[in-house]
Amino acid sequence: MDNVRETCLKVMSEIMEVEPSSIHDDSNPDNLPEWDSLSHVQLVLGLEKTFAIEITPEEGIEQFENFRKIIEFIEKRLNV
């Protein structure tokens, strides 16, 4: 599970061009300025590619409210 978290952190920090230390479980578009509509799309696509999974647009809207929910979603999808 730590691997999923660390990987998500790496993907997110690269896409949003922020230090991993500035991303927390409750990070979301309201409190992380770099998280806008464009970077959100890039994040979803980046996670799809990294984890070799498909994320529908609806899932990208409803399951990606904050960083913690993203991790939970990926873990569930990977059955870890």
Added chain:
Amino acid sequence: MSFLHLDELMGQPVYELKQKDKSGPFMDALWEVTRHHFENCMPYRRFCNKRSFDPASEFDLSQIPYLPTALFKDALLLSVPEEEVFREIQSSATSSGRPSKIGLDKQTNRRQSLCFNKAVLDRIGNRRFNFVVMDLPSAMGRNAVVTARSSTIRSLLFCAKDVRTCLGEDGGQLKLDLENLEVLLDKGSETSRDTIIFGFTFILYANVVRPLLKLGKTFKLPGAKILHIGGWKKLESQKVTPQKLVEDCCAVFGVNPEDVIDLYGFTEQGGMMYPTCEEGNRHVPVWGEVLVRDPVTLELLPIGKQGLMQFITPIQTSYPGHSVLTEDLGSIVGIDDCACGRKGKTFRINGRAEHAEVRGCGDIMAEKFSG
């Protein structure tokens, strides 16, 4: 701020509730939000007081005061402290020359995005597409003050797996990059169902479809979709009707008529998107309502009668845009009975009112919400 009834309404499916089942949750949310605007936006409260409207008492849909779209051009109306506004949206101002200005806080922005996304996904399908955007690369702007144009393009990217633009500039004029377009579209039918061609209606027709027709250049894109929005005023003056646009898009791109989708919306109620359905109608989502008013008397009109369109939605809480009377003419064509299967009210937009002077707007503008 929390809006419990609004949150509950937002959790409903977009077009599955019949009108009678939707009315209760919708009105609960509308009462909740109208009271919020009344309590927090002084100009709006004065406006209601002048009309002896008190949202503390229950009201029905026809009684809620409507703001003409012109009022959003004069002042930035807010129902939240100004420091909570993180984005200001401006309309394109093609009709009046003055743009409407809307202030969004993060809650309203998120709600509008969610509503927009759900309406679009319902129409195009819940999967990702290769977007070919008929605009300049600079139209996908990333600034604190965004135009309605860049905001709209960015709003669609949530269902994109790839985005390319196909227009350039030549002497200040938009020009189709045909070579690039051919590279993007000539990949065969196996990928065309994953393709969405998007453009603002006038730009799409004038700078892409018409030039391609003149060149005799066509594509075969079975399953691809054409999305377009706005800009009918210029096309109407050139006698290009919605039917002609569909026919010409089908001729040029080799798509089916039901896959040419006209998106209708307006800046004053961002997030509220009304795509044409497979039958060519437009559907009101569960978080919206529509009324039609006589352009002269402003009295409510029944189903089938054309008049000024009034749109009502509680989704925006940072500004009092919950009940807006537009300058668009249209009619309600049915309720719960469209052949496409979507429930709720169905309507069509037929054009702009020629002399869009809403009675009562003059005195509103003159008093400018004075006490």
